[in-house]
């Protein structure tokens with residue numbers, strides 16, 4: 414039995430693990446990826462002969478990763494998936510873990526969920542075509558696998574990370590046909606203006622501004638107030654990507670312009686990965702600017718389930734600095750809950766980081782909140798796929814809504830028309846389904862609720878279950 | 884038509900495996916997703932309705948990159964490294 418089991422080795426999980434290990438507690442960290450770092454610090458594999466990747470502008474990343482990898486009290490289990498949280502009849506909590514073939518049960522006195530976030534899915538005609546990818550996919554292939562996705566690429570989205578991605582692609586030799594940003598550039602200028610107000614937390618903004626210079630130098634069309642509307646492909650030909658001018662509310666004005674590319678990289682925001690928290694019974698709350706459904710917690714990052722704590726993007730997507738700070742504070746709180754006090758200097762440092770990152774996160778979130786209604790509007794055409802796995806279309810969802818006036822929740826829609834029943838377990842349709850229900854009934858998205866998560870939260874071989882009994 | 888290509892950096896030693904019976908050359912440290920994309924594979928599998936799928940998220944959440952590896956189904960290519968002699972097939976009906 415470990416003192417603490419941590420799910421996720423991103424900035425939040427690593428920071429938490431180090432606080433706990435330094436307090437003398439035994440920690441096990443499980444992550445599906447091959448190495449520590451999480452989404453933001455994805456780095457090349459060891460076989461490529463390098464230890465580190467590019468962490469700019471996060472100066473603290475290198476030390477964090479090295480300290481984490483070298484601490485003797487931290488046990489790591491990479492390439493393993495936590496597929497559920499269990500409680501045995503004696504009340505002992507444990508993680509159900511699969512390595513892809515076998516299962517194991519990891520018991521711990523406390524659990525820290527630091528599972529991060531994924532690119533927010535947006536359904537529109539053609540979003541399931543091969544070559545349409547999330548910005549995170551295109552970026553991680555480049556950063557960690559040194560694979561450039563396509564010669565000709567279109568980048569479309571609304572988050573400042575799109576600019577950073579565009580610059581990274583250009584510097585790697587890609588040809589960008591266009592960069593389409595749903596918002597106006599003033600958003601980004603405002604961003605520049607807020608910089609001096611938030612010392613120490615300017616990283617992502619400064620990177621975005623640096624990226625704009627690279628984009629200008631390469632003379633890539635930077636289309637403002639322009640939203641994706643559809644993608645088509647004939648045979649093995651290029652993707653034909655329609656981009657449409659929108660107003661300040663992201664409503665279409667004028668006709669679409671078509672661009673050809675091999676790959677379309679989409680980035681309208683991030684969705685917190687809350688499935689383990691849901692399955693374990695932690696309460697969620699709706700926070701649109703924070704990415705949608707976030708996990709409820711107290712000032713110590715403890716959830717309603719008393720052994721379970723959360724840190725990082727699941728409390729609201731707010732960037733690497735914030736995830737790091739939350740990991741520190743959560744780690745200290747967990748140590749405290751196990752009767753181990755922390756060094757007062759460390760506590761002060763963590764609290765100070767948390768406070769400054771909070772202001773930054775607030776600015777960032779309100780400035781870049783996606784317009785969920787406008788995005789869900791892109792899915793209205795009846796043939797548009799909403800659930801990628803089960804291939805449930807907009808028309809099927811609309812029929813279900815029309816035939817069942819009492820169908821007012823995402824969960825009910827799942828039962829009624831199978832959307833969300835596939836292998837991704839609803840991660841890629843929940844947001845669209847909820848927004849469409851809200852539009853249909855003229856209510857708020859939050860009222861449509863969220864899907865429930867069950868064991869296994871990610872599909873695992875049947876054998877992995879059987880092993881849990883031992 | 885996708886057009887993925889490797890940047891010229893140091894990679895691991897050569898690794899050969901098969902996809903749908905045909906040999907694929909790759910390098911140690913690469914994921915199956917990278918190796919298959921670099922080989923310009925047009926589909927990692929198909930949906931119930933026969934539509935092709937390529938990786939979408941590359942971070943383990945979407946399952947669009949799922950393939951069959953040595954007879955095991957629903958293996959995420961983005962989280963699985965290439966291994967010499969691995970037998971990889973499309974994941975039909977995800």
Ligand SMILES: Cc1cc2nc3c(=O)[nH]c(=O)nc-3n(C[C@H](O)[C@H](O)[C@H](O)COP(=O)(O)OP(=O)(O)OC[C@H]3O[C@@H](n4cnc5c(N)ncnc54)[C@H](O)[C@@H]3O)c2cc1C
Pocket residue numbers: 420421422423424425426443444445446450451452453454493494495496527528529530531532548549550552553574577617683686689724725726727731732733734736871943
């Ligand atoms: C593609 C992408 C690019 C981003 N770029 C930036 C950026 O430039 N600047 C910025 O400030 N923020 C960026 N973000 C936001 C980013 O998520 C955070 O800044 C930061 O990585 C969050 O840290 P975290 O520790 O909360 O989660 P993450 O870094 O996402 O780490 C979570 C880890 O948990 C693992 N995990 C999740 N579920 C399971 C499970 N069930 N079993 C096993 N392991 C699991 C994942 O594999 C992952 O490694 C980006 C996010 C993404 C997705």
